[in-house]
Amino acid sequence: MWLFIFTELLFFGGLFIVYSVYRFKNPVAFHLAAEELNTSIGTMNTVILLISSMTVAMSITAVQLRQKSRAIFLLSATIILAIIFMINKYFEWSGKFGHGIYPGSEKLAELGTGEVLFFGLYFAMTGLHAFHIIIGVIILTIMLLKVMNSTLNAGYYVQLENGGLYWHLVDLIWIFLFPLFYLIA
Amino acid sequence: MSTETKTHIVKYKTYFFVLLALLLMTFISVAITSIDLGGLAIVGALLLATIKSSLVLWFFMHLKYENVMFRVMIGFVLFIFLAVMIVTFLDYGFQR
DSSP states (O other), X not given: OHHHHHHHHHHHHHHHHHHHHHHHHOHHHHHHXXXXXXXXHXXXXXXXHHHHHHHHHHHHHHHHTTOHXXXXXXXXXXXXXXXHHHHHHHHHHHHHXXXXXXXXXXXXXXXXXXXXXXXXXXXXXXXXXXXXXXXXXXXXXXXXXXXXXXXXXXXXXXXXXHHHHHHHHHHHHXXXXXXXXXXXX | XXXXXXXXXXXXXXXXXXXXXXXXXXXXXXXXXXXXXXXXHHHHHHHHHHHHHHHIIIIITOGGGSOHHHHHXXXXXXXXXXXXXXXXXXXXXXXX
């Protein structure tokens, strides 16, 4: 599992390097374009992901302590928080689309190259991250079902640990996406 | 080899305090970037993000309780990332 996490970290790391090079080359445009992004939605989603990371970590403790119903509650909470994150993301993106900002849009073409690069990276990186969230929801749902039918229990919970690790990875990536896209304006 | 560490059970309280620290740092980074500090703000925000991710790795991802080997490997991945970053900017920084 850790090897997979390393590949993911380097994959997103590469994207972060692309981001920093383009930002270095177009500082003003990146600054202006970032002002378009809604900091409060970004902050809310950060809080949601951090809490969900805690609940999934706690669910492992609950399984270890044989508190099955608490583990089920904590995992369900994690999944619900992940879905709320996606709903926020949906409103955020559809807001951008409503303003004519989407990859290949005419309005974006009228703006400078820097803005095109910023929004290109924004959609690519948050999109990839959102894709990881969707996969995470599927993994967490499987974990929830396995805890419910006691396949995962105090004696065997390594799958839950790995599922949790994946979810923390998603959180980890967002911790860096948030300041770089939402806070630099 | 790692069987003795596998049984470590982290307290709920520990996770809760880690979350509080993470949330506090999130709000600090929002606050320092909303006041005009120029280049300093982004440095501060990234520094806080680095501390936050370390907390997630250390407590939520159980690095604290894992074999030392994992810490070395994570360190290696970060080293590769930083090295590529530095080399890239050595190139771009000196271009004209």
